[in-house]
Amino acid sequence: MPEKLKRVYVKAMKMQDSDTKLPRRRAARRGNSAPTIGDVAREAGCSPMTVSRVINGEANVREQTRELVLEAIRKLNYAPNRAARSLAGGEQLRIALMFDNPSASYLSEFLMGALEEASRNDIHLEVQRCESAEEALSIMGKLAKEGIDGFILPSPLCDDQKVLDLARELDAVSIAVGPGKAEGLHGAVMIDEFQAAYDMTKHIIDLGHERVGFIIGNPEQIASGRRLNGFRAAMLDAGLTPDEELIVQGRFTYRSGMAGAERLLSVHPQPTAIFASNDDMAAATVAVAHRKHLDVPNDITVCGFDDTAMASTIWPELTTIRQPIREMTAWAVTAIARIIRSKRTDGRAKPQQKILPYTLVRRESDAAPSLARGSANSLLSDR
Amino acid sequence: MPEKLKRVYVKAMKMQDSDTKLPRRRAARRGNSAPTIGDVAREAGCSPMTVSRVINGEANVREQTRELVLEAIRKLNYAPNRAARSLAGGEQLRIALMFDNPSASYLSEFLMGALEEASRNDIHLEVQRCESAEEALSIMGKLAKEGIDGFILPSPLCDDQKVLDLARELDAVSIAVGPGKAEGLHGAVMIDEFQAAYDMTKHIIDLGHERVGFIIGNPEQIASGRRLNGFRAAMLDAGLTPDEELIVQGRFTYRSGMAGAERLLSVHPQPTAIFASNDDMAAATVAVAHRKHLDVPNDITVCGFDDTAMASTIWPELTTIRQPIREMTAWAVTAIARIIRSKRTDGRAKPQQKILPYTLVRRESDAAPSLARGSANSLLSDR
DNA sequence: TCCCATCATGGTAGCGCTAACACAAAGATC
DNA sequence: GATCTTTGTGTTAGCGCTACCATGATGGGA
Secondary structure: OHHHHHHHHHHHHHHHHHHHHOHHHHHHHOOOOOOOHHHHHHHHOOOHHHHHHHHOOOOOOOHHHHHHHHHHHHHHOOOOOHHHHHHHHOOOOEEEEEEOOOOOOOHHHHHHHHHHHHHHOOOEEEEEEOOOHHHHHHHHHHHHHOOOOEEEEEOOHHHOHHHHHHHHHOOOEEEEEOOOOOOOOOEEEEEOHHHHHHHHHHHHHHOOOOOEEEEEOOOOOHHHHHHHHHHHHHHHHOOOOOOHHHEEEOOOOHHHHHHHHHHHHOOOOOOOEEEEOOHHHHHHHHHHHHHOOOOOOOOOEEEOOEOOHHHHHOOOOOEEEEOOHHHHHHHHHHHHHHHHHHHHHHOOOOOEEEEEOOEEEOOOOOOOOOOOOOOOOOOOOOO | OHHHHHHHHHHHHHHHHHHHHOHHHHHHHOOOOOOOHHHHHHHHOOOHHHHHHHHOOOOOOOHHHHHHHHHHHHHHOOOOOHHHHHHHHOOOOEEEEEEOOOOOOOHHHHHHHHHHHHHHOOOEEEEEEOOOHHHHHHHHHHHHHOOOOEEEEEOOHHHOHHHHHHHHHOOOEEEEEOOOOOOOOOEEEEEOHHHHHHHHHHHHHHOOOOOEEEEEOOOOOHHHHHHHHHHHHHHHHOOOOOOHHHEEEOOOOHHHHHHHHHHHHOOOOOOOEEEEOOHHHHHHHHHHHHHOOOOOOOOOEEEOOEOOHHHHHOOOOOEEEEOOHHHHHHHHHHHHHHHHHHHHHHOOOOOEEEEEOOEEEOOOOOOOOOOOOOOOOOOOOOO
16 A cells, blocks of 8 residues: 555656646646645545545545545645536536526526536536527527527426427426426426415414405416415315405516406405415505505505515515525426436436425514404505 | 648547447447537548637638638537636636625626626636625635635625725735725726716706605615716706705615605605606605605606616506616626736736616606696596 | 455546647748 | 748647546455
């Protein structure tokens, strides 16, 4: 063993010598001299190969050696060079993150989750905005021709049948983020929309509300139906028959939320709570309520869904459901990587699905119904 | 020349031969066999080096050769391997994108601009969220120790003196995005906040308004003062003396916007227009106006600043100023790269500054003042 | 006791690309 | 015409890392 060590050292010394002879070469090549696997090896007294094994957590390294290497890494503050790694590894995954909804407040979460995970796994992420499903189709086609390995399709793209069809056709791996008909795709991450809506409804009921209004989301998105079903089920389970007059159609937009809220608030007796299928519509509901001089939450409880920036920007801040968007995209990225790998090895890979937990974020827009109910609308004070 | 070509061909053939002898090697190494620079060279009948030159747009390549190579590239659908490129290039820039403001609607634009540019230039981007200036400080310290090359500091981080001080101390290159005191930093990108506010004010005045209210932004951010000054200057230039009662302090938050709007709308005679220093405050102003049964824009014009998602979500959609956030971050990334390079070559680099053009986005929240002014508040119809 | 698995490690040969130099051919300069 | 430049191209030697095999040391079963 010492014999070998010596050999390594000698080689290292020789390299340094030749450096002295040709100083320009190395100095010019690498601007900042970050420590390499070789430096670590010299420090730990082993070969670069062993260091590589330790870094990659491979088996067959003696515990003692591993410790030595780890200490050397810590001492030199070594970090592996990604470029070299993926070059030598030979694997170069490219996956595209498509998104519609350019103003979606969850976009930042969405990007962050994907980005972080991609950089951790040396995956090249291509972020693609598209204004419409049609544009998505053409972009996907182009990328597929360039040989992209996978697509991440967030809602509402994964609600679009044409997009789904195309994704199925291409031989890239596609994963939906959000409640899509994942059939044909290679996987999907989502929360349990039904249960989340159920929980929120139950939360409202537990507060004491009996007349609860509901604004449905865009009928073209699958989430809308699931949320509505959750609402209905919770009402029924609480022994309350949902008043069909208090269930109105919306389209996930602020505008549609305003219209819905206007309708709901002109029903008699008025609902004491309104559960909107997303935050934009909930915010619109708050605005309409305020215009009618109803105080939120004292005269009326308003709850949203999604926990977008809107929810915590307006006043009062909205009680809503938070989706773990970041974890969802992170999972999507790793899942794609996993599927592609197993596809390259075994040939085929079975689709994966993941349901992540949501959170009911309670803020300031809900309260027990006021006792003096009915026509008594307390005037909103100026502050 | 034909003599040389032949040599190249021969070599290429030999390579293929050895491939045949050791088929596992290459096949196993690279999963998908993307064309390499060598394939292009063979196709074009020249050396890989020449192909490299063409790709990198270097001089000293005959026009005819360049065409040949370009055609080969097109034919093979070749795309350079990023990993190999940055490995061989020896340069590995790592820059951190710090951000506070987690709910900032411009975050997605912000990320997109940076991401795109970073991937174009093979720069490794590290996205870092921080909840506070303190956290930013500690993160920056940690990253600096890890040897990061640069920081991108968007507002409000670049308004914080401590952050600025730290950035100056570290030997990474820091660039502000937004109106910071860029002194000491290596550069800044921004729009002309003064002129933008001036233009918006002028737009409002040109509509016929004379009593224009203004809600100032967070006093700790430099943009606030500049926007205020722009407002004042435009009023003065139009021969209108700004009524000090109609200039109220805000803090860029929705809540502060509500308070400001309440104050402004209780002044007599009421202003016929309110210019809020950002969209959140403008949205709050719309909400307050609605609560007072003032129609926007017929009874009162409300304008914002920034063109965040909020501006185009609420109803009516806000007339506002759009900053070219995407271009700004893109510029920041390339500027950092440029500065670092010239720092490594010449030793020192002069700071860079860039002012990008903004746009006044006219939507539905502004109109000429109604003729029946004063106490006549037309009731808002239900739709 | 010998042989063959098994383990821990080292050596070698690239991954795809570019920096640096080499070199021949064609002008430019005296 | 001899020398120096310039121009267009090729050759060589890596960048930092990992796949693949080779090797030497162990250990158990024949």
